[in-house]
Amino acid sequence: MAMVGRDGMPDEVVDEVVEAQDARPPGREAEGTDVAGEFARRRESLFAVAYRILGTRADAEDVVQEAWLRWSRVDPGEVEDPRGYLFRLVTNQAIDQLRRVRARRESYVGPWLPEPLLTAFEVSDPSGADGGPDVGRQVELAESVSMGLLVVLETLAPVERAVFVLHEAFGYTYAEIGAILGRTERGVRQLAYRARQHVQARRPRQRPTASQHREITERFLAAAVGGDLGALMDLLAPDVTMWADADGRSETPREALHGAVVVARYLASVREFWPDGLGVEVVEVNTGPGAVVRANDHPYLVFALELDGQRVQTIRAVLNPDKLAHLR
Structure with missing residues (x-):
């Protein structure tokens, strides 16, 4: 099973970076610049930005790989700020990629959900700055990769989404974002304001503790897999909502299900x-409560849950095999 850090990048991409070292033009080593090393130090942060803008692991990996290919052809002696240069590459490529994939998502069969990542909380500074961990920033980063917020970010324009991610999750100033996007600071402020207002109105509810994650998730899974209608009714919030993402490959609801009775009856009915x-x-x-369900050791679906106290408020079920391939 592929596992990444909370804001990390899949380890298999590292191999591509290492293999690509030999493709750089002659003379790089003599210049005293470790081109591959510079990129490797930033790769987790670059993937973190790309994934939050795109919502899919595969697209984020493509963007980061393209950034590496472009970086490997640049004369580092002419780059004053490697970190800023790399973030600019990835951010603008991610925006372009999001514009391209939006058309495909509009023709998606049923609800479209972000590609799930199995995460683990790690103390790290994605900005690459020195110093100890910033607990407040850790919380912001964790929330910014949550399934619920990524769904909300899907409703933003690509540039608004990039501004929100860079400012709210990674702490970039408006002036820095303007330099990355080639826009004025005032223009970036306006984009950030619109994005923030939009997100705040739809932001997911507060996250539960890790202990609540496991206890409630285990009870929910037992009830769902066992088709226990009574247990499901006890666990589901009265206004629970469920989405199932299968892109038409499984017999799943093509629209969201609302209400404890409707959701519980549906889950109980599919037991067989x-x-x-x-x-x-x-x-x-x-970074939230969830589960991987496997059939004969192959990933079948991923549940991502949002909890409200002791009850399940939101259920997102990803069954599209394309979005689960990295879990093999």
């Missing part, structure tokens, strides 16, 4: 359709 060889693992999905 669960595949054979079922295995369930409680995990952290996008």
Whole structure:
């Protein structure tokens, strides 16, 4: 199973960076600049930005790889701020990529959900700055990769989304973002204001503790897999909402389900359709409570949950095999 840090990048991409060292033009080593090393030091942060802008691991990996190819052709002696240069590369490429994939997402069958990441909380400074961990920033970063917030960010224009991610999650100033996007500071402030107002109106509820994650998630999984209608009714919030992302490849609801009775009856009704060889693992999905359900050791679906006290407020089920391939 592929595992990444909370704002990290998949380890397999490191191999591509190392292999690409030999492709750099002659004379780099003589200049005293470790081109591959500079990129490797930033790669987790670059993936973190790309994923938050795009919402899919595969697209974020493509953007980061393209950034590496471009960086490997640049004369580092002419780059005063490597970190700023790399963030500018990735951010603008991610915006362009988001514009391209938006058309595909509009024709998606049923609800579209972000590609889930299995995460683990790690203390790190994605900006690459020195010093101890900033606990407040850690919380902001964790929230910025949550499934609920990524869904909200889908409703923003690509540039607004990039501004929100860079400022709210990574602490870039408006002037710095203006330099990255080629816009004025005033223009960036206006974009940030619109994005923040939009997000605040739809922001997911407060996150529960890790202990609540496991206890409630385990009870929910037992009730869902067992088709226990009574237990589901006890666990689901009265106004619970459920989305299922399968892109038409599974018989799942094409619209969101609302209300404890409707959601509980649906989950209980599909008990007989669960595949054979079922295995369930409680995990952290996008820094929130969740689970991976496997059928004969192959990923079948990922649950991402939002909790409200002791009840499940939101259920997001990702069944599209394309979004689960990295979990093999």
